[in-house]
Amino acid sequence: MTSAPHQPASKPARRAVIAAAGATGLAVALTACGSDDDSSSASSNSTAAGTEQGDSASSGGTSGGAGGTEVAKTSDIPEGGGMVFADQKMVVTQPTAGEFKAFSSTCTHQGCAVKSIKDGVINCPCHNSNFSITDGSVKSGPATKPLPAMEITVDGDSIKMA
Numbered sequence: 001m002t003s004a005p006h007q008p009a010s011k012p013a014r015r016a017v018i019a020a021a022g023a024t025g026l027a028v029a030l031t032a033c034g035s036d037d038d039s040s041s042a043s044s045n046s047t048a049a050g051t052e053q054g055d056s057a058s059s060g061g062t063s064g065g066a067g068g069t070e071v072a073k074t075s076d077i078p079e080g081g082g083m084v085f086a087d088q089k090m091v092v093t094q095p096t097a098g099e100f101k102a103f104s105s106t107c108t109h110q111g112c113a114v115k116s117i118k119d120g121v122i123n124c125p126c127h128n129s130n131f132s133i134t135d136g137s138v139k140s141g142p143a144t145k146p147l148p149a150m151e152i153t154v155d156g157d158s159i160k161m162a
Contacts, residue, residue: 068160
């Protein structure tokens with residue numbers, strides 16, 4: 001009677017184990033480095049000239065329907081400044097008395113939400129891009145494109161999404 005020589009069960013090669021561990025670590029690192037700029041901007045706060053305020057001026061919905069959704073009262077928007085409405089992804093400014101403008105609150109550099117208005121400039125905190133409250137143009141980069149204008153209407157003392 002002959003028996004087959006005893007062979008140990010095969011194990012993964014040392015290189016395969018190290019490569020798998022490295023790939024797992026890389027996947028974790030890449031996931032952690034993912035941008036969450038857009039998700040962090042989804043708050044229900046508004047910013048007026050750099051001051052946090054609740055978005056109580058909003059009457060609901062995030063898009064204008066028939067007649068438009070009220071965003072704010074004209075008295076809420078400081079002359080020479082503005083407010084950021086995070087829920088509507090909109091900035092409303094008043095460059096001069098009685099003149100109201102609206103822009104997207106999404107920075108054109110990398111999609112962060114702008115957070116404040118100070119000294120006639122809309123500020124993005126992610127990379128310090130600054131935009132004009134008058135026309136949304138870039139005052140300082142790294143952004144190279146202006147904030148897109150948004151449609152609003154002023155009806156008496158009410159500012160509404162168009």
